[in-house]
Amino acid sequence: MISNMSFIERIFYILQKYGTSYLKGAGTTLVIALVSTFIGCIIGFLSGIIQTIPVDKRRDPLVKRVLLGIVNVILRIYIEVFRGTPMIVQAVFIYYGLAQVCNVQLGMWQAAFLVVSINTGAYMAESVRGGIISVDPGQMEGAKAIGMTHVQAMINVILPQAFRNILPQIGNNLIINIKDTSVLSVISVVDLFFVHKSVSGALYTYFESATIVMAIYLTMTLITSRLLRLWEKKMDGGDNYELVDVMDIGSQLGKKESR
Amino acid sequence: MISNMSFIERIFYILQKYGTSYLKGAGTTLVIALVSTFIGCIIGFLSGIIQTIPVDKRRDPLVKRVLLGIVNVILRIYIEVFRGTPMIVQAVFIYYGLAQVCNVQLGMWQAAFLVVSINTGAYMAESVRGGIISVDPGQMEGAKAIGMTHVQAMINVILPQAFRNILPQIGNNLIINIKDTSVLSVISVVDLFFVHKSVSGALYTYFESATIVMAIYLTMTLITSRLLRLWEKKMDGGDNYELVDVMDIGSQLGKKESR
Amino acid sequence: GCGSGTETAETEEAAGAAEETTEASGAEDDAAEGSKVLKVAMECGYAPYNWTQPDDANGAVPINDSSDYAYGYDVMIAKKIADTLGYELQIVKLDWDALIPAVQSGTVDCVIAGQSTTAERLEMVDFSKPYYYATVVGLVKQDSAYANAAGLADLKGATCTSQLGTIWYDNCLSQIEDANIQPAQESAPAMLVALESGRTDLVVTDMPTAMAACAAYPDMKLLDFSGTDDDFSVSDEEVNIGISVQKGNTELIDGINSVLETMTVDDFNSLMQEAISVQPLAE
Amino acid sequence: MLEVSHLEKSFGSHSVLKDISFSVHPGDVVSVIGASGSGKSTMLRCINLLETPDGGSILYHGEDITARKMNVPAYRARVGMVFQSFNLFSNMTVLENCMVGQIKVAKKSKEEAREKALKFLDKVGMSAYVNAKPRQLSGGQKQRVAIARALAMEPEILLFDEPTSALDPQMVGEVLEVMTALAREGLTMIVVTHEMAFARDISSHVLFMADGVICEEGTPKQIFGQPKEEATKEFLARFRNML
């Protein structure tokens, strides 16, 4: 009987009974978070590129300016609406609301990826904007001066640098997503947190189950944040003053150094 | 009879009946989000300063290095644990767990501010780290060269620039907080989302009530993000090539220009 | 119900195909067209009404899109309805908040989740006849000042709470004199945590939940004033727990009612007794 | 080839360029000299459309580059620029810096781009540093890479903003040689410089700017030999004394 057990015993009892449920829930959580963060990043970078396209009142044709204006307004609305409203309500509207009003029956997984991705995208758009601001404007000028278009300059010069700057933020967003997928229980996605709710609703052992899920969440987030840190380190590589061996390179290129 | 009403009519019916509850909930939400974001930012900046203190193996005394190491480890644990676990579970552990185990009876509001602040702080610490990375290292060298200590350089030179770069991110965090306070309903904080749950639980008018809270959330987040944008504009001021009127300043300072 | 395993597997396939072809016209047509699937939504986390278990012990039903199984009083009722009406039962595990949007949008056919039938709710969904009559009891900690309360009067001044959207919270707490009513709790587990931690002196709930709570928290005490004249007063109507379906889905509601009419209060109680005896806590 | 007429530019109410007019012919090497803050960089940036002129026109092969239908990136690809602050791409190595424009803009093959990049890096004595990141270079090394990057695009006109400011006399000599050779091959250049010897020896035409206007212009001989304006004389005094 669970009533006679100590806290630790209860944890082991729960694990033994619901262990695989927790693991499956964690898997669901991780898949949704990873995929959606990835898609969200792409959305964020795209919107970053578009939002920073410069408009030249004198030069650009009216059509282009109006079109760009419209796209920008749509982007702003997208960002503000999806950042500005709770994901749980968005999920309900998209999954049940669409079914009721438009008769569109999205699959549970489709809806899950959709909702989390567009949310992450909205947040990432702002993060990317911050990252772009923080890149020295001289970099953009350098890129333009060799004839790059805005998009080329963004892709080749600005975003790679902005990316490095917002990598900690991407880590934040991934971790937020790992936790926020819990709201998808409203569209019957059985993620880790839903398993916790079920278990504590079946056994009324809230703290014990909470301890387990905390440990699982922590494991997942620790691993992801460790991996991201390694990635950062790798990107920074040269900060450790990597050797530029004059002689070696010279001979390797078959050139004699001129001085 | 509510069953004969149209969607819009129901919304007005609900508003008329529960309007003040929604407003009170929104107020609670806003207060907690604003205060906690503010405190969280301070935590984030402090941890940013500490985490970037350079260690010089040859110069610094062992004591300082060990101490700094310990502080850094504690900071990392703090960041990883509070970022890495769901706020709702943290709230339960802090509000109910502390009461049960240590007999510490935190007030509901204290607990609310505490939980949201330390969570925001953990996220902000990472954002600030990204912001600091993105500041030109030459700025730090310039500051050091005139004799500033690490903390002075951070406060006077680096963080003001990092702050500008992560302002979009602070906006993100504030907006996240406005929405995430909803989990505080587990510790009896009646925020906007809890009002929505109560109303839709009583009247079974989920979509109608959800429409109302979405509108309220959107209003709150739109206003905050607009204000933050204005702040950004203000900080950028000179980007619009503010006039530097040579003659004026010269005479204003009572100096003759030397050339 | 689950005895005809092979048969239901076939009908499930057929039903799936039928569902695809009729997708455009919405799920609510499933029942109307006599399709063989009954989608029932519940939290699967509110023992002994409904809970999640890792295996199909005692005749538990697989949860849709999950490897876990659901069982409990609500599932027993659902199985009985499905068997009698010739549906194949599908349990959809959903967060409490989403139960109503799900049934209103037709994503599920009905909700069997211990919902009280109130006049306000009847405006938005249709309810079946009661499938259980809830009792009202209090829960306190054994070392509490209210542990020996013999009636409502003894609870005077208690700090109390209950679950969100229940008659216990909406109607019962206010009957306690000078009660310090705290905001409602979202779920039964959270409510019990609040009581256990000493944040609240008393929670009010129904008998099955309270019994489960006492099993999980040995230091809790159940206060049952029934039979005394100082009990919570609730009308029969208020303690009705019903099954909700989309408004206007008369065919389904009639079917469900025809099944429930064959059952007596004693049937309900003995089913509940069975649920309590096989709930995970009882193991 | 390049016709600047009545060019105006102000930042706020601070007018930086006032009625600048001059023209550049193919093969010209135009030196721009003038005091710090007189608007030399701003003028180059206007020519490259990094700043939008407030007035006047800039004709490139008879086409108004501020016109609507102008393809600005294509124009910039033909008009190279070496910045006063170098603006090397800090996410790329030296070699990538010199290749990216060729590959992305001029659509050359990787091999071709690499070869050309190495050729010009070698000319400025930087071929040993191909794998270095800009932040690992000394000031003079960055400047030379910036020159190689611009040259590798093989533009028609090159705008240099103080291209030898961070270089030692010996290196100045070498870069000067490279530039003279290019000039002989027909590359047109506009060079903002503080090296009067440089202006005197290399250029076919000298502009002296002061306070946003072209104060005096002419051949190096005229400007350095018999400057007409008081300002020019004063400006060149120290240089002429030194000789």
Place this chain on the structure above:
Amino acid sequence: MLEVSHLEKSFGSHSVLKDISFSVHPGDVVSVIGASGSGKSTMLRCINLLETPDGGSILYHGEDITARKMNVPAYRARVGMVFQSFNLFSNMTVLENCMVGQIKVAKKSKEEAREKALKFLDKVGMSAYVNAKPRQLSGGQKQRVAIARALAMEPEILLFDEPTSALDPQMVGEVLEVMTALAREGLTMIVVTHEMAFARDISSHVLFMADGVICEEGTPKQIFGQPKEEATKEFLARFRNML
């Protein structure tokens, strides 16, 4: 006053400074000349401890500055530096740039700091731009503000890294005057420069660096008049020809 002995510094396996030794006496003006990439900036950065030396010692008034108990910020406050890339604080105006060190580090009052800042800004001809942000300045203007910022700290020794690279001859003359005046008042200076005339005219001692070693040192007369080393002769060839 400053004793550098056997200073070593490498980045990875690329050794940039090898066995650098020299000493500076109060009131000295030491010019450091040498090819691009020879390690001049790195040497200055080591003296200011912006790079940690890998070997050797640097004594300041007899104290080893790389020692543990050394108060580095206090040392740096007495040893000023003007960077090759200026490193002006971009979140501050010109005036604030020149005031912040005085207020935060030297703990002067705001008024005093302001007065001093204006005095030195005036000396370099930048007092009109007090309210401008660094990004609104031309290259030469930034450089002059950087000089004013360092001077305003009233250090004992000043390290200049090519302090006139972005300046026109006239401005070079003015800055030179300021520096000579300061030298006469007893300020000690180490000046990395590519302006040979500058080195010749202003310094009391010249170091010629090549490939990370001090190749030759002596008075300006010796170095510019009768250089002994081949490398020095070659390096100075263009400058000496020009005269």
